[in-house]
Amino acid sequence: MTTTQEFWLAGRRASGEAEFEVRHPHDGSLVAKVSVPTDAQVEEAVAAAAAAVPVFAATPAHQRAAALDHVAKRLAERTEEIARLITAENGKPIKWARGEVGRAVSVFRWAAEEARRTNGETMRLDTDPGGTGRYAIVRRFPRGAVLGIAPFNFPLNLVAHKVAPAIAVGAPIILKPAPATPVSALVLGEILAETDLPAGSWSVLPVENAKMPALVQDERLPVISFTGSDKVGYQIMDSVPRKHVTLELGGNAAAVVLADWSSEADLDWAAGRIALFANYQGGQSCISVQRVIADASVYDRLVEKVVAKVRAQVTGDPSDEATDVGPLVDENAAKRVESWVEDAVAKGAKVLTGGSRDGAAYAPTVLAELPADAILATAEVFGPVLSLHRVEGTEEAFAAVNDSAFGLQAGVFTHDVQTAFRAHRELEVGGVVIGDAPSYRADQMPYGGVKDSGVGREGVRYAMDDFTFEKVLVLTGLDL
Structure with a gap:
C-alpha cells in the first residue's frame, strides 16, 4: 500500500x-x-x-x-x-x-x-x-x-x-x-x-x-x-x-553548422551533439535542438551523420543504464508530438528516421524539407524531433535562426572567432554557444531569452x- x-x-x-x-x-x-x-x-x-x-x-x-x-x-x-x-x-x-x-x-x-x-x-x-x-x-x-x-x-x-x-x-x-x-x-x-x-x-x-x-x-x-x-x-x-x-x-533552438566546420571530425562532433541534445530529455528541454541549419557545402554529409547518430540513440526503460531516450511525461504529450509530425508530413516534410509512437514514447525523429506552414516550423515541439534546413552562407543561416518568435539559445559550429562575435551580436537569443549545441547550460550563468522566450x-x-x-x-x- x-x-x-x-x-x-x-x-x-x-x-x-x-x-x-x-x-x-x-x-x-x-x-x-x-x-x-x-x-x-x-x-x-x-x-x-x-x-x-x-x-x-x-x-x-x-x-x-x-x-x-x-x-x-x-x-x-x-x-x-x-x-x-x-x-x-x-x-x-x-x-x-x-x-x-x-x-x-x-x-x-x-x-x-x-x-x-x-x-x-x-x-x-x-x-x-x-x-x-x-x-x-x-x-x-x-x-x-x-x-x-x-x-x-x-x-x-x-x-x-x-x-x-x-x-x-x-x-x-x-x-x-x-x-x-x-x-x-x-x-x-x-x-x-x-x-x-x-x-x-x-x-x-x-x-x-x-x-x-x-x-x-x-x-x-x-x-x-x-x-x-x-x-x-x-x-x-x-x-x-x-x-x-x-x-x-519556450524555445525552438537552432544549431547552425557553417561552411568552415567541414572536416570529418568536425561533422562527427556536430552530428553527435545534435543527436544527443535533440533527444536527451525526450526533447523536453527548452534548449533541446529543434532546428539544424547547415550551410549547403556541408549539408549532405551532415544529414547522413545526424541520421546515423539519432538512430543510435538507445530508447526504452528509463531505469536501464543503457537508455538514452525515455518516454515523454505522459501519453497525451506523445500524441501531440505525433500529430505535429503528421501535420508536417502531410504538408510535404520527409521523415528520415523515427516518426512513430508507442504509448508515451515517441521515437527520435529527423525531418527534412519541413515546410514553413507546418506547426513544427514555428512552435516548440518539446519532444524528440529535429528538422534539417539547407542555407547558403552565414547571413542566410543567421536570418533563419532569427526567423522565430522564440529566442532562448542558439549553437553555432564555427572555428572563426569573427563569426563567433558576429553571432553574439546578431542572433536574437539570450545565449550563443560556439562549437556546440544550443543545449549547453552552466547553472551559474545568466539563462533566459528574448521575444516569446x-x-x-x-x-x-x-x-x-x-x-x-x-x-x-x-x-x-x-x-x-
Missing part, C-alpha cells in the same frame, strides 16, 4: 482532504499519492510567508548560507535515491536524472557562496559640489515573498533555481511544483526542514492548476517566478501588471537580482 505524501506548509508537514496519484510515464505504475492542500491551508501558507518577510530579510548571511550548504550536502548524499524518484515521476533516463541531482547540488552551493558575498556597493557623492560630505551605500533588499511555479521537465533542478536564490536573499518562497512531478520537490522539503530557516520562509504546495490564478493574484506575493509555456507565462504577466514577474519560457534571468546571482531591489543609504556631513 502506497502512503500518501504530505506537503510542506510554512516549513512543517501537513496533509489536506484530497490527494492525487503520480504515475510512471514508462509503465503507468504508481509512484506516489500526494496530498493536496485545502484553500484554508494555502491561505495559511501565504499569510505565513507574508509575515516572514521582515524576519527572513533580517537573518544574518551566515544562517542562510549554512542552510543552503546543508541542502547541497544532503542532496549529494541522497543522489541515487532522488535520481530514481526523478526517473519514476518524470520518465527521464536514470543517467540524466543523476546529472540533474548533481546540477541541483551545484545550484545550492553557488547560492550559499552568493549569500556570503552579496555586499552591495558604495559610492562617494562629492564628485559634484552638491554632494560634498556625502557618501552612499547601495544594498539590495527582497521585494517580498516569491511565488515559484516550476515545470515538470526538471522537477528538482528548476525547483532549485527558484528556491535557492530566494533563500540566499532572505525572500520567503511558496513553491508550486508541477502536478505531474511533485515528488522531487517534496523530498527537497524534507531536506529544508532539517535547517533552521525561519518559520514561514518556505512552503511546498502541490496545489491544483485550477487554483493557481488565486495565488498569482494574491498581493502578498509580489514576485512571481514562472517556468513553463509561453501561453501560460504571458497570461500570468498580463494578469498582474504591477507585480515583478520573471518568465523562463521570456523576461528575466535564471542563474543564481541573476535570479537573486530579480528577487530584490536596490535601496540607497546616503550619509551626510562626512569628512571624506
Whole structure:
C-alpha cells in the first residue's frame, strides 16, 4: 500500500482532504499519492510567508548560507535515491536524472557562496559640489515573498533555481511544483526542514492548476517566478501588471553548422551533439535542438551523420543504464508530438528516421524539407524531433535562426572567432554557444531569452537580482 505524501506548509508537514496519484510515464505504475492542500491551508501558507518577510530579510548571511550548504550536502548524499524518484515521476533516463541531482547540488552551493558575498556597493557623492560630505551605500533588499511555479521537465533542478536564490536573499518562497512531478520537490522539503530557516520562509504546495490564478493574484506575493509555456507565462504577466514577474519560457533552438566546420571530425562532433541534445530529455528541454541549419557545402554529409547518430540513440526503460531516450511525461504529450509530425508530413516534410509512437514514447525523429506552414516550423515541439534546413552562407543561416518568435539559445559550429562575435551580436537569443549545441547550460550563468522566450534571468546571482531591489543609504556631513 502506497502512503500518501504530505506537503510542506510554512516549513512543517501537513496533509489536506484530497490527494492525487503520480504515475510512471514508462509503465503507468504508481509512484506516489500526494496530498493536496485545502484553500484554508494555502491561505495559511501565504499569510505565513507574508509575515516572514521582515524576519527572513533580517537573518544574518551566515544562517542562510549554512542552510543552503546543508541542502547541497544532503542532496549529494541522497543522489541515487532522488535520481530514481526523478526517473519514476518524470520518465527521464536514470543517467540524466543523476546529472540533474548533481546540477541541483551545484545550484545550492553557488547560492550559499552568493549569500556570503552579496555586499552591495558604495559610492562617494562629492564628485559634484552638491554632494560634498556625502557618501552612499547601495544594498539590495527582497521585494517580498516569491511565488515559484516550476515545470515538470526538471522537477528538482528548476525547483532549485527558484528556491535557492530566494533563500540566499532572505525572500520567503511558496513553491508550486508541477502536478505531474511533485515528488522531487517534496523530498527537497524534507531536506529544508532539517535547517533552521525561519518559520514561514518556505512552503511546498502541490496545489491544483485550477487554483493557481488565486495565488498569482494574491498581493502578498509580489514576485512571481514562472517556468513553463509561453501561453501560460504571458497570461500570468498580463494578469498582474504591477507585480515583478520573471518568465523562463519556450524555445525552438537552432544549431547552425557553417561552411568552415567541414572536416570529418568536425561533422562527427556536430552530428553527435545534435543527436544527443535533440533527444536527451525526450526533447523536453527548452534548449533541446529543434532546428539544424547547415550551410549547403556541408549539408549532405551532415544529414547522413545526424541520421546515423539519432538512430543510435538507445530508447526504452528509463531505469536501464543503457537508455538514452525515455518516454515523454505522459501519453497525451506523445500524441501531440505525433500529430505535429503528421501535420508536417502531410504538408510535404520527409521523415528520415523515427516518426512513430508507442504509448508515451515517441521515437527520435529527423525531418527534412519541413515546410514553413507546418506547426513544427514555428512552435516548440518539446519532444524528440529535429528538422534539417539547407542555407547558403552565414547571413542566410543567421536570418533563419532569427526567423522565430522564440529566442532562448542558439549553437553555432564555427572555428572563426569573427563569426563567433558576429553571432553574439546578431542572433536574437539570450545565449550563443560556439562549437556546440544550443543545449549547453552552466547553472551559474545568466539563462533566459528574448521575444516569446521570456523576461528575466535564471542563474543564481541573476535570479537573486530579480528577487530584490536596490535601496540607497546616503550619509551626510562626512569628512571624506
